[in-house]
Amino acid sequence: MNASTGEARKSPRFARIRQAVVGWIYPPLCAACESPLSASRQVEVPFLCEPCEAALTPIGDHYCRVCGQGFDGVSSLPFRCSNCGDRELAIDFAVSAFRGAGAGKGLVHRFKYAKERHLARLFGVLLDEVWRDERLRDAGSWWVVPVPLHRRRQRERGFNQSHELARELVLRAPEGVELSLRSLLRRTSERERQARLDRKERLVNLSEAFAPVRRLPGTPAGGARILLIDDVITTGTTVSECAAVLREAMEIDRIAAVSVLRG
Numbered sequence: 001m002n003a004s005t006g007e008a009r010k011s012p013r014f015a016r017i018r019q020a021v022v023g024w025i026y027p028p029l030c031a032a033c034e035s036p037l038s039a040s041r042q043v044e045v046p047f048l049c050e051p052c053e054a055a056l057t058p059i060g061d062h063y064c065r066v067c068g069q070g071f072d073g074v075s076s077l078p079f080r081c082s083n084c085g086d087r088e089l090a091i092d093f094a095v096s097a098f099r100g101a102g103a104g105k106g107l108v109h110r111f112k113y114a115k116e117r118h119l120a121r122l123f124g125v126l127l128d129e130v131w132r133d134e135r136l137r138d139a140g141s142w143w144v145v146p147v148p149l150h151r152r153r154q155r156e157r158g159f160n161q162s163h164e165l166a167r168e169l170v171l172r173a174p175e176g177v178e179l180s181l182r183s184l185l186r187r188t189s190e191r192e193r194q195a196r197l198d199r200k201e202r203l204v205n206l207s208e209a210f211a212p213v214r215r216l217p218g219t220p221a222g223g224a225r226i227l228l229i230d231d232v233i234t235t236g237t238t239v240s241e242c243a244a245v246l247r248e249a250m251e252i253d254r255i256a257a258v259s260v261l262r263g
């Protein structure tokens with residue numbers, strides 16, 4: 001973790017109390033290698049030992065200003081990469097914390113498929129990395145919108161991982177940034193998708209998988225600033241579809257996306 005992410009860690013006292021409670025239920029072991037963690041380590045970076053943290057590759061400062069893909073190199077001049085250069089994305093930009101290859105993938109896998117919901121706290125800490133992007137800090141306030149999960153899958157898993165991450169992000173908002181969690185999107189049902197097929201011409205570029213919730217809040221003056229959140233962004237298609245649906249449904253100032261991993 002670098003110095004700029006340190007300031008995002010607020011209220012160590014709160015973190016300690018929370019850890020004391022959670023420690024009863026989940027012994028502080030590294031989620032990657034199962035080695036025991038000291039109490040102070042568990043507060044600082046829960047469920048991840050130092051060597052395993054070092055095995056993660058931060059995106060760093062050299063990344064595409066649109067899709068967030070990280071590249072090797074030291075230049076921090078803004079650029080748009082060739083992977084997304086010819087694509088129309090409905091998000092303004094995406095920022096991820098770590099590269100998807102390697103240790104991060106296994107952690108996300110445990111979180112989602114082994115249903116280790118408590119790992120959300122670890123990902124909350126790892127997400128501090130995204131605040132290196134000044135566009136996220138300069139906006140001042142955001143509505144944090146989780147990418148919704150299919151109802152059936154959410155029932156199986158017991159939680160929506162993006163919603164858990166959104167909660168952690170809001171809890172750890174850096175100073176000067178106001179975040180509020182808003183679930184503005186839902187997955188559409190099979191029947192709705194059938195109905196939409198009949199009026200497809202109006203819905204070019206609009207996702208058939210997502211729709212706004214039925215009761216959207218009033219849009220703030222100047223338009224909503226939306227921060228979509230997902231565990232992994234790969235091509236950016238999912239967050240872009242979510243953004244397109246929201247742009248159609250409400251007045252938008254800007255829409256960005258953040259994720260723990262960039263696949």
Ligand SMILES: [Zn+2]
Nearest residue numbers: 030033049052
């Ligand atoms: Zn470890």
Ligand SMILES: [Zn+2]
Nearest residue numbers: 064067081084
């Ligand atoms: Zn790109």
